[in-house]
Amino acid sequence: xxxxxxxxxxxxxxxxxxxxxxxxxxxxxxxxxxxxxxxxxxxxxxxxxxxxxxxxxxxxxxxxxxxxxxxxxxxxxxxxxxxxxxxxxxxxxxxxxxxxxxxxxxxxxxxxxxxxxxxxxxxxxxxxxxxxxxxxxxxxxxxxxxxxxxxxxxxxxxxxxxxxxxxxxxxxxxxxxxxxxxxxxxxxxxxxxxxxxxxxxxxxxxxxxxxxxxxxxxxxxxxxxxxxxxxxxxxxxxxxxxxxxxxxxxxxxxxxxxxxxxxxxxxxxxxxxxxxxxxxxxxxxxxxxxxxxxxxxxxxxxxxxxxxxxxxxxxxxxxxxxxxxxxxxxxxxxxxxxxxxxxxxxxxxxxxxxxxxxxxxxxxxxxxxxxxxxxxxxxxxxxxxxxxxxxxxxxxxxxxxxxxxxxxxxxxxxxxxxxxxxxxxx
Amino acid sequence: xxxxxxxxxxxxxxxxxxxxxxxxxxxxxxxxxxxxxxxxxxxxxxxxxxxxxxxxxxxxxxxxxxxxxxxxxxxxxxxxxxxxxxxxxxxxxxxxxxxxxxxxxxxxxxxxxxxxxxxxxxxxxxxxxxxxxxxxxxxxxxxxxxxxxxxxxxxxxxxxxxxxxxxxxxxxxxxxxxxxxxxxxxxxxxxxxxxxxxxxxxxxxxxxxxxxxxxxxxxxxxxxxxxxxxxxxxxxxxxxxxxxxxxxxxxxxxxxxxxxxxxxxxxxxxxxxxxxxxxxxx
Numbered sequence: 250x251x252x253x254x255x256x257x258x259x260x261x262x263x264x265x266x267x268x269x270x271x272x273x274x275x276x277x278x279x280x281x282x283x284x285x286x287x288x289x290x291x292x293x294x295x296x297x298x299x300x301x302x303x304x305x306x307x308x309x310x311x312x313x314x315x316x317x318x319x320x321x322x323x324x325x326x327x328x329x330x331x332x333x334x335x336x337x338x339x340x341x342x343x344x345x346x347x348x349x350x351x352x353x354x355x356x357x358x359x360x361x362x363x364x365x366x367x368x369x370x371x372x373x374x375x376x377x378x379x380x381x382x383x384x385x386x387x388x389x390x391x392x393x394x395x396x397x398x399x400x401x402x403x404x405x406x407x408x409x410x411x412x413x414x415x416x417x418x419x420x421x422x423x424x425x426x427x428x429x430x431x432x433x434x435x436x437x438x439x440x441x442x443x444x445x446x447x448x449x450x451x452x453x454x455x456x457x458x459x460x461x462x463x464x465x466x467x468x469x470x471x472x473x474x475x476x477x478x479x480x481x482x483x484x485x486x487x488x489x490x491x492x493x494x495x496x497x498x499x500x501x502x503x504x505x506x507x508x509x510x511x512x513x514x515x516x517x518x519x520x521x522x523x524x525x526x527x528x529x530x531x532x533x534x535x536x537x538x539x540x541x542x543x544x545x546x547x548x549x550x551x552x553x554x555x556x557x558x559x560x561x562x563x564x565x566x567x568x569x570x571x572x573x574x575x576x577x578x579x580x581x582x583x584x585x586x587x588x589x590x591x592x593x594x595x596x597x598x599x600x601x602x603x604x605x606x607x608x609x610x611x612x613x614x615x616x617x618x619x620x621x622x623x624x625x626x627x628x629x630x631x632x633x634x635x636x637x638x639x640x641x642x643x644x645x646x647x648x649x650x651x652x653x654x655x656x657x658x659x660x661x662x663x664x665x666x667x668x669x670x671x672x673x674x675x
Numbered sequence: 676x677x678x679x680x681x682x683x684x685x686x687x688x689x690x691x692x693x694x695x696x697x698x699x700x701x702x703x704x705x706x707x708x709x710x711x712x713x714x715x716x717x718x719x720x721x722x723x724x725x726x727x728x729x730x731x732x733x734x735x736x737x738x739x740x741x742x743x744x745x746x747x748x749x750x751x752x753x754x755x756x757x758x759x760x761x762x763x764x765x766x767x768x769x770x771x772x773x774x775x776x777x778x779x780x781x782x783x784x785x786x787x788x789x790x791x792x793x794x795x796x797x798x799x800x801x802x803x804x805x806x807x808x809x810x811x812x813x814x815x816x817x818x819x820x821x822x823x824x825x826x827x828x829x830x831x832x833x834x835x836x837x838x839x840x841x842x843x844x845x846x847x848x849x850x851x852x853x854x855x856x857x858x859x860x861x862x863x864x865x866x867x868x869x870x871x872x873x874x875x876x877x878x879x880x881x882x883x884x885x886x887x888x889x890x891x892x893x894x895x896x897x898x899x900x901x902x903x904x905x906x907x908x909x910x911x912x913x914x915x916x917x918x919x920x921x922x923x924x925x926x927x928x929x930x931x932x933x934x935x936x937x938x939x940x941x942x943x944x945x946x947x948x949x950x951x952x953x954x955x956x957x
Contacts, residue, residue: 558722559728601842602842605843606842621848625809645871648873649879656883
């Protein structure tokens with residue numbers, strides 16, 4: 250505390266000293282109004298790395314960092330932002346200054362921010378630590394997002410967002426429902442491209458979520474709102490999304506279906522992996538099955554479905570026969586499973602497939618008599634056979650076991666097992 | 676009965692030959708190919724189970740497990756073909772028509788049915804233990820179950836192995852049926868062999884822990900007298916009993932048989948446990 254007071258004292262002398270000297274000058278009293286402090290005036294105190302306020306918190310400002318910042322380089326004065334000191338307040342000034350109104354210059358960005366989820370969380374009082382301008386941009390050392398050193402540069406943004414969205418404690422405290430998405434994103438194809446391969450074309454947070462106007466996915470104006478997701482992904486994956494809109498899923502989404510899948514329904518939002526990775530190919534089948542329950546049930550009864558259930562992707566999964574982004578109903582001539590295209594589709598794996606081969610039902614349902622009559626009766630027969638054999642021999646075995654044990658026990662009682670005769674049991 | 680130590684050393688009493696060496700060898704190959712097929716096939720049938728994925732991984736994944744499955748299939752089909760050729764040899768070269776009908780035949784006959792009824796009555800204390808011939812009714816059932824199973828599972832398995840080839844003569848929807856038949860019949864075979872056959876052959880109180888006859892090929896005179904009186908009486912009256920007499924098999928054969936049998940029974944029961952777990956927790 251004493252040290253702090255000493256520092257404060259130094260500050261006071263530093264400001265009053267030159268001021269007193271100026272006062273002695275001839276032109277000092279030319280105007281009645283006090284002159285606003287220059288940057289040098291401010292740095293006289295705040296330039297000291299150890300400078301602390303009366304409350305003990307550091308009030309140091311790195312002079313070089315500010316000079317290198319976009320505001321410093323642009324010739325802005327401290328009091329341009331800290332406007333409440335512009336009128337030449339008395340020094341040392343009050344401990345708390347007014348919040349810097351970024352909107353004074355950056356009105357559009359702030360207006361956008363006000364529509365976003367961060368501002369919303371603050372306004373509702375649910376999360377008073379939700380990010381404001383300085384949480385992402387910093388304070389005195391703000392650099393343009395085009396500068397590789399900037400917190401908001403493409404390559405750095407993940408860490409910046411990750412300060413909150415990658416911090417379990419903050420996620421918990423702020424009740425951020427989506428969880429630690431930064432961690433998930435780092436392992437995604439996008440995250441790896443961005444951080445490991447250094448690809449500037451790989452998306453970072455803001456490419457999908459926007460920067461200032463980040464909105465909830467439930468907000469119809471959000472870039473990640475269901476119906477908008479294909480447009481957002483389509484900014485890069487243009488060819489895929491063009492295909493997607495021609496599919497039954499795309500058409501349904503366009504019509505406003507709340508169920509039809511958009512990109513993220515199958516690919517997830519933050520964990521997106523390469524589509525040719527075994528784990529993903531196998532896992533995505535479950536996604537199809539969340540809506541197509543009947544199809545996944547019958548698929549699982551086939552060799553294809555069993556092998557993929559075990560975790561191996563060498564056999565056909567949904568997309569291998571139905572396509573991925575171009576899925577259309579079977580009746581559609583373009584469908585890969587349309588009668589006209591079935592053989593060709595089978596041939597992708599089974600080179601020797603013929604019309605006869607393609608009569609195989611990849612979704613054969615042994616409990617559906619109308620669809621697969623022969624399969625139905627075969628299955629019924631097999632079930633009866635199994636039941637009959639196991640019931641009969643189950644009883645046979647249990648009875649025999651009981652009789653055998655009884656005779657053994659009797660023999661043991663009689664002759665301690667020496668005499669193994671069971672003649673009287675016959 | 677026989678499993679309790681007979682008064683004299685079982686290694687010194689008279690034995691009678693029951694299974695030829697080739698048949699014992701064939702049974703050995705059958706055992707191991709069957710175990711291999713079961714352990715690489717059941718994971719598919721229970722693919723939603725955690726143990727199924729682990730088992731598939733143990734066998735080296737889908738490709739390796741599939742390879743083992745097909746290798747074991749070739750072994751088993753070879754066993755089947757050799758067995759069939761031996762039947763043909765018996766019938767047409769040795770002119771041994773006795774394997775088709777009669778006391779030493781594997782073909783079910785009316786007396787088998789009566790013996791079954793009598794046996795069931797004996798189980799519940801309603802009658803004396805029936806007398807048996809060379810093959811009992813449950814042995815015949817075991818044999819024909821495997822025989823039918825080989826045809827059905829082997830046939831459907833080949834269809835599933837070479838669908839493109841079979842599609843030249845069969846409609847594709849038969850593959851759906853082949854799939855169901857292959858799986859259900861395999862479940863039947865695995866369930867039957869690893870419980871009923873194990874019990875009938877080895878685990879029942881009279882035989883516990885195991886019957887070595889399939890490994891040694893010989894039964895003791897006591898076993899003959901207690902289990903197959905009809906056969907014994909027939910062989911005595913025809914004077915052929917002495918032709919079959921022999922010494923006990925070498926000790927190492929017993930040791931080998933016991934070890935192999937113990938391994939097979941252990942793995943079989945593990946598989947039964949896994950299947951039961953899957954069925955009960957479904």
